Amino acid sequence: MADEPTRVSRAERRRRTEARILDAARDLFGRSGYDRTTIRAVAAAAGTDPGLVMRYFGSKERLFARVAELSPDEPVAGPAEDVAELLLASLGDKLRGDRSGTVAMLRSMLTHPEAGREVRAAITGRQRQVADAIPADDAALRAALVGAITLGVVVGRELLDLDGLRDAAPEDVVDVLRPAVHAIVEG
Amino acid sequence: MADEPTRVSRAERRRRTEARILDAARDLFGRSGYDRTTIRAVAAAAGTDPGLVMRYFGSKERLFARVAELSPDEPVAGPAEDVAELLLASLGDKLRGDRSGTVAMLRSMLTHPEAGREVRAAITGRQRQVADAIPADDAALRAALVGAITLGVVVGRELLDLDGLRDAAPEDVVDVLRPAVHAIVEG
DNA sequence: CGTTTCGGTCTACGTGTGTTGACTAAAGGT
DNA sequence: ACCTTTAGTCAACACACGTAGACCGAAACG
Numbered sequence: 385m386a387d388e389p390t391r392v393s394r395a396e397r398r399r400r401t402e403a404r405i406l407d408a409a410r411d412l413f414g415r416s417g418y419d420r421t422t423i424r425a426v427a428a429a430a431g432t433d434p435g436l437v438m439r440y441f442g443s444k445e446r447l448f449a450r451v452a453e454l455s456p457d458e459p460v461a462g463p464a465e466d467v468a469e470l471l472l473a474s475l476g477d478k479l480r481g482d483r484s485g486t487v488a489m490l491r492s493m494l495t496h497p498e499a500g501r502e503v504r505a506a507i508t509g510r511q512r513q514v515a516d517a518i519p520a521d522d523a524a525l526r527a528a529l530v531g532a533i534t535l536g537v538v539v540g541r542e543l544l545d546l547d548g549l550r551d552a553a554p555e556d557v558v559d560v561l562r563p564a565v566h567a568i569v570e571g
Numbered sequence: 572m573a574d575e576p577t578r579v580s581r582a583e584r585r586r587r588t589e590a591r592i593l594d595a596a597r598d599l600f601g602r603s604g605y606d607r608t609t610i611r612a613v614a615a616a617a618g619t620d621p622g623l624v625m626r627y628f629g630s631k632e633r634l635f636a637r638v639a640e641l642s643p644d645e646p647v648a649g650p651a652e653d654v655a656e657l658l659l660a661s662l663g664d665k666l667r668g669d670r671s672g673t674v675a676m677l678r679s680m681l682t683h684p685e686a687g688r689e690v691r692a693a694i695t696g697r698q699r700q701v702a703d704a705i706p707a708d709d710a711a712l713r714a715a716l717v718g719a720i721t722l723g724v725v726v727g728r729e730l731l732d733l734d735g736l737r738d739a740a741p742e743d744v745v746d747v748l749r750p751a752v753h754a755i756v757e758g
Numbered sequence: 759c760g761t762t763t764c765g766g767t768c769t770a771c772g773t774g775t776g777t778t779g780a781c782t783a784a785a786g787g788t
Numbered sequence: 789a790c791c792t793t794t795a796g797t798c799a800a801c802a803c804a805c806g807t808a809g810a811c812c813g814a815a816a817c818g
Contacts, residue, residue, distance in 0.1 A: 536720050
C-alpha cells in the first residue's frame, strides 16, 4: 500500500490514472454490463473521482467506446478446408485470449445500442469473408451458422459460464468442434 | 380507435388490462432488456398508468418474473442418434416458436442477475440429461457444446439478428446443422 | 337508491444517476 | 521568485426512475 516514493512526472501520473480508470472500467463493464456500471463505481475502483473520469473521457458513452474497441479478426480466405481450420484456430485464440475487453463488448451489446451496432458490423463483415470461401449455394447460411457456433461457445463460456464449458481446455473444445465445423463449411 | 361499445364486466376489464400490460412488458423487455425498460414505458405502451402496473404486479421484478416464465424443454433420452435428432427438433421448435418471452429472458439474462440464474439452471439441467445420453468419456463437454450451438443460433437470430440467420427457414438451419450435431453427439 | 368495491388516474417522495463547475495544490516553465 | 498549467477533489445540479398513497368514478350489490 506504500506509495512509490519515486518522483513521477505529471504526464506519467496522468497516463497511469487513465490506465487505472480504463482497467477498472473494462472489468466493471465486463462483469455488470453497460447500464449497471456507474461512473462512480468505476472511479472508486480506480481509486479516484467521478469528476476526473468525466474530464478524461468526456462521457460514460465515450469511456465505454474506449474500453470496447475490438481488435478485428485476421481475414480468412482460401479453400474450404483451410477456412475451417482457420476458423477453429481463431476460436481457440478467442478462448485463450485476454477476454476482458471482448466480454465487456459482448455483455453490453445486448442492451447498449451502439455497442450492438459495432459488434454486428464486425460479425457481418467476417461472415461475408467466410461465405465467399464456401462453395455451396447456401454459403451465407453456412457462414452464419459457423459464426453462431463461435458466438454460442464464447457467450456460454464467458458470460454464462456454463458448467461443461468454463473448465474445458481450449484445445479440447476445438478438437470436439473440428468435425462439426468441417461438416458445415464443406458440403 | 373506437372503444368497443359492448358491455364488459369488471373482471373481464381487469383481465384485459393485465394482458395488455403483460404483452407490452414482454415486448419491451425483449427489445430493450431489463434495465432500459421502465415501468412508465410499459404502462404507456399498454395505454395505462405506472401505478396500475405496480398494483397488479407488485414490482418491476415480479412483472419481469411473470414475463420471463420459461416453458421447460421436454426431456431427452435414448440412444445417441435419437438424442441428436431430438435436440435438432427442439432447436427447430425454438426457431419457429413464440420467441418473445424467450427473447426477454435471454436479453435480460446478461444484465439481470436473477434472470441469469434461472436460465443457467435451465440450461445446466438439460445439459446433464444430454450428457447422460452420450457414450463418450468427454460427454459433459460435448453436451455443453451442443448447448452452445443452440444458444449461439438463438442469440444470433433473435438478439443480434445476423444477416444470414434472420431470414433463414428453420428447416434449412436444422438441415445444415444436422451432420454437425451428429458429429458432436456421437463419437 | 345508498353503500361498498374496485379499476384506473394523479401527484409526490426518495434515491441514484450522469454531468458540471468551482476549488486546491503541486508541477512546469520563464 | 513568479505565473501558468493541470492532476485531482468536492459539492451540487437536473433528471429519470421505482414506488406509495390519496383520490375519482363507475360497476356490483343489498
